[in-house]
Amino acid sequence: MAKIHFLYNKMSGTSPRAVNVDLQTDATLQVDISDALSERDKVKFTVHTKSSLPNFKQNEFSVVRQHEEFIWLHDSFVENEEYAGYIIPPAPPRPDFDASREKLQKLGEGEGSMTKEEFTKMKQELEAEYLAIFKKTVAMHEVFLCRVAAHPVLRKDLNFHVFLEYGQDLSVRGKNKKEKLEDFFKNVVKSADGVLVAGVKDVDDFFEHEKTFLLEYHTRVKDASAKSDRMIRSHKSTPDPEGLKSLFFLKVSELFEKTRKIEARVAADEDLKLADLLKYYLRESQAAKDLLYRRSRALVDYENANKALDKARAKNRDVLQAETSQQICCNKFDKISESAKQELIDFKTRRVSAFRKNLVELAELELKHAKGNLQLLQSCLGVLKGNT
Amino acid sequence: CNKMIITIYTSHIYKSIKTCHMHFKILARTPLILPSLLLQTSLSVFRLQDFSVKRRFSDFLGLHSKLASKYLHIGCIVPPAPRRALWVRVKVGKEDQSSNEFVEKRRCALERYLMRTVKHPVLLKDPDLLQFLESPELARAVSTQALSGAGLMRMMNKAADAVNKMTIRMNESDTWFEEKQQHFENLDLQLRKLHGSIESLVCHRKELSLNTCQFARSAAMLGNSEDHTALSRALSQLAEVEEKMEALHNEQANQDFSLLSELVGDYVRLLSAIKAVFEHRVKTWQKWQDTQILLQKKREAEAKLQITNKPDKLQQAKDEIKELELKVSQGERDFEQISKTIRKEVTRFEKERVKDFKETIVKYLETLLHSQQQMIKYWEAFLPEAKAIS
Numbered sequence: 001m002a003k004i005h006f007l008y009n010k011m012s013g014t015s016p017r018a019v020n021v022d023l024q025t026d027a028t029l030q031v032d033i034s035d036a037l038s039e040r041d042k043v044k045f046t047v048h049t050k051s052s053l054p055n056f057k058q059n060e061f062s063v064v065r066q067h068e069e070f071i072w073l074h075d076s077f078v079e080n081e082e083y084a085g086y087i088i089p090p091a092p093p094r095p096d097f098d099a100s101r102e103k104l105q106k107l108g109e110g111e112g113s114m115t116k117e118e119f120t121k122m123k124q125e126l127e128a129e130y131l132a133i134f135k136k137t138v139a140m141h142e143v144f145l146c147r148v149a150a151h152p153v154l155r156k157d158l159n160f161h162v163f164l165e166y167g168q169d170l171s172v173r174g175k176n177k178k179e180k181l182e183d184f185f186k187n188v189v190k191s192a193d194g195v196l197v198a199g200v201k202d203v204d205d206f207f208e209h210e211k212t213f214l215l216e217y218h219t220r221v222k223d224a225s226a227k228s229d230r231m232i233r234s235h236k237s238t239p240d241p242e243g244l245k246s247l248f249f250l251k252v253s254e255l256f257e258k259t260r261k262i263e264a265r266v267a268a269d270e271d272l273k274l275a276d277l278l279k280y281y282l283r284e285s286q287a288a289k290d291l292l293y294r295r296s297r298a299l300v301d302y303e304n305a306n307k308a309l310d311k312a313r314a315k316n317r318d319v320l321q322a323e324t325s326q327q328i329c330c331n332k333f334d335k336i337s338e339s340a341k342q343e344l345i346d347f348k349t350r351r352v353s354a355f356r357k358n359l360v361e362l363a364e365l366e367l368k369h370a371k372g373n374l375q376l377l378q379s380c381l382g383v384l385k386g387n388t
Numbered sequence: 389c390n391k392m393i394i395t396i397y398t399s400h401i402y403k404s405i406k407t408c409h410m411h412f413k414i415l416a417r418t419p420l421i422l423p424s425l426l427l428q429t430s431l432s433v434f435r436l437q438d439f440s441v442k443r444r445f446s447d448f449l450g451l452h453s454k455l456a457s458k459y460l461h462i463g464c465i466v467p468p469a470p471r472r473a474l475w476v477r478v479k480v481g482k483e484d485q486s487s488n489e490f491v492e493k494r495r496c497a498l499e500r501y502l503m504r505t506v507k508h509p510v511l512l513k514d515p516d517l518l519q520f521l522e523s524p525e526l527a528r529a530v531s532t533q534a535l536s537g538a539g540l541m542r543m544m545n546k547a548a549d550a551v552n553k554m555t556i557r558m559n560e561s562d563t564w565f566e567e568k569q570q571h572f573e574n575l576d577l578q579l580r581k582l583h584g585s586i587e588s589l590v591c592h593r594k595e596l597s598l599n600t601c602q603f604a605r606s607a608a609m610l611g612n613s614e615d616h617t618a619l620s621r622a623l624s625q626l627a628e629v630e631e632k633m634e635a636l637h638n639e640q641a642n643q644d645f646s647l648l649s650e651l652v653g654d655y656v657r658l659l660s661a662i663k664a665v666f667e668h669r670v671k672t673w674q675k676w677q678d679t680q681i682l683l684q685k686k687r688e689a690e691a692k693l694q695i696t697n698k699p700d701k702l703q704q705a706k707d708e709i710k711e712l713e714l715k716v717s718q719g720e721r722d723f724e725q726i727s728k729t730i731r732k733e734v735t736r737f738e739k740e741r742v743k744d745f746k747e748t749i750v751k752y753l754e755t756l757l758h759s760q761q762q763m764i765k766y767w768e769a770f771l772p773e774a775k776a777i778s
Contacts, residue, residue, distance in 0.1 A: 255753075352616050356777035359622055363771040370763040377757045384750055 028052050031149045031164065033142040034062065039136055042066055043095045045141055049164045056165055067094055067172050069163065072140055073148075076159045084294045084332070085339035087153065087347055089147035090283035091142040100130045116193050132268065136276070143280075255380040259373055266369045269337075273362035281351060295340050298333040305329040390507045393417050396499040397481055398491055399442070410491065411442045412498060416506070416521050436515040445472070447526055448498055454516045455505070460661070460669045463729030466511065467504040468657040470497035496646065500654060507740070558670050562727065568734055569666055577660045583652045590649060593641035597634050601747035618777045625773040629766045638761050643755040651748045653743065662737065669726050675720030 019269035030052060035046035049063045074091035077083050147353050148154045163170070258301055305326040397413040459466050499579055506521075520526065560566050604627045611623030648751035690705040 207519065259756075300390040348616065352619050352777060355619055355622070356774065357628065359774035359777070361770065363767050363774050366767045367764060367771070370767065372761050374764065377753055377760065381750065381757065383751050384746065384753070 005197065008050075015298070029149045031142075031145045033145070035136070035137055036138045038095075038097070043134075043137065045138065047147045047164060055161055059201045061165060063167060065163065065170075067092070067141070070144060072170065073159055073163050074144070077148075077154065077157070078290075080157075082334075083154065084298070085336035085343070086151070087284070087343045088149070088293050089144055089154075090280075092137070092144045093283075095134075095137040097130065097133060100126065100133055104130065129339065140280075160300060255376055258376050260374050262369050262376075266366065269365040269369070270362065273358045273365065277354065282353070284347065284351070291340055291343060295333070295336045298329070298336050302326070302329040302333045331371045366374055392512070394499055394502045394506060396495050396502070398495050399656045408493075411444060412448075412495065413440060413442050414502065414521065415440050425488065441524055441526075443520070443526065443558070445498070447520070451505075451516065452501075455511060455514060458514070458516075459727075461665055461672075463665055463669065463726040463733060464508070464510055465658070465661050465733045467500055467501060467508070468661050470494065471657075472511035493646075493650075496650065497654075504654075505660075520625055523692065555738065560672050564668070564731070565669070565727070566608070567642065567750065572662055572666075576656065576663075578658065579652055579656050581654060583649065586644060586649045586652060590641050590644045593644060597641060600630050600634040600637060604628075604634060614617055616777075617706070622773045622777050625770055629770045632766050633763070636762055639761050643752065647748055647752045651745070655744075658737075662734070665730055665733070669723070669730060670724045672726050676716065676723050679712060679715045683709065683716055687714055702728045757758055 009323050030050040032048055033045050034048040037044045043066065045065050045067075046062050047065050048060075050057070052059065071091055073087065077088045104123075107119070107122055107126060114122075148157075150161055154160065305322070305328075309319075309322040309326045312319045393416070395415045395417075397415065399411050399413055449469050450471065452466070456466045464488065511517055606628060607623055608627035611620050611627060614620040615622055686705060686709050690702070692711060693702045693705050
């Protein structure tokens, strides 16, 4: 099968900027993905930056990055203790063309067994599907960068600047087995911890409330996202009645062909406005949960440090050490709490406005398509009833 | 033309705990002339007639059996009766979704069957049909059980016919028949394919409805756990809209089935009746040919007998020849008659088919239209809710 080259150019198409996040565009640092190339097993994104900040050598520049480099950047934020008090923008999901590629391959193999027009039709559809997935993955990578650029603290991160500016390959290899195993254990510990930590009563009611809300919300979003996916998939696969073409009513078969195209568009729009929205907030709510976890962890550490200090004072041994350690924990906890509060408020604002935007657009698109269908049906009925 | 309108209602009769019989009440209205068996008169009288009788499913099958045996072999396209499903579980006494659907499906099928039958100008005059429509008591139709002895015999006869058909090759002198046969074969293929597509459409729509229902529930829960009041309300509204969509999809799937799928199914069966009619024509021709061959043989035998001195054998031969000559001209007349009838029947069938499809498709499109109008209503109600989120 031939290599599939999809060149995506921002200038030529509609802006893919994900509508899930409403971001203020700031003249001091603007990041976007101006171009992308899909090759056999990887996607190359052209990250384009415009900045008036003195940190950069030029005002406008571009580099080529792959998915692993985005992950590296994300992980570097997560591992940085300084950012413990912020919601780390969720990493973009890995570009997954496997399903689509498989379908195209099967089509290629079955070329001999179908008519030329069936083949071209299917090929066009599959290519359109591939292109849609491609556009989506570009959008998701872009929104990650934009979120970082919009964040008052993260935008100053050195790794981020390197990511944006360094002309060469970052040589970020994917995690090897050992590292993956380490990650796995970290996650196990985290979830075990999470269970322990969840039990710790929180001083601040705000956080308690947020914690309960987010836990529930997260599971609900996950559920809704899965269900909406399935709904959309079944919407996509509604077939159109073949064989009507041979009968009297060519008009009717035309009608069905057109309504099917509209239905496909409905499915695509629902996918974009609803499913993607839910998927994105699934990831963000996970990031918010992670923030709360870190805060709880810091609280536990603080309380342990307090206990250690009391013990040290009782035994009158290593008191100074205990005091400094307690002070550090206290500072860490306060720092996280302060920024976390703001982050969570921002998260809510972002979420509400994104949902509003998408739900409004979803409703408008559904109306547009229903009206389109209606018109087609009315005109076809007019013709059929007219000639007796 | 006649405008008899048949409506069928269902009613159940409970004979005992175990046996529950389903009766169909036939209401036949006709504003036109109709010879009535009950009046024992050959004069037709104008009157508005409402017949109302109760029949069992097996009675319908019996009626079809009688009509088919009388008219198929002379070239009339006798509408096939709805099939008897071999495995039917109609729960006694219970009112449940699937058995209600089954009863309704059967009722509709019987109605369509009877309507098609009474629309046929030749069949309408048949005394068996009139008796079926009018007489309060009807002799129980026997041998209509699917797996009865008679049923098995019928199946075996059909198989034997099929074998015979393969060996008959007719010299078709009339291209009209060849063309028509080809046309119907193509139509049959197309209709079967279409039927398959429609069934899969119904399946998909039902699945869509199910998934939409689950999503609606999930969205409702999401709305519940959302703490921003306006967004929470909007999500609940979204859930409600999706619930309504689910109902719409389900309803549409039912329409897909009852209008389109059943129509196409009916025509697939009608086409097999047409096939049978064409086959009968071939058989009629074959019979005629066979009689001619026999006549030829007898003539040759007679010529031989002329030489020998056997006067009574010669007379016998001459008598046989006379008989056969009559048979041959009868055979030719039969063949011409069935050909003529088939032409008329096919023309009528095609006209009816076009009308039937057009009416049904228009009805179907109107259901789609209604669906879309409802969808517009629901989304228009939702839009201000979404905009109200602040």
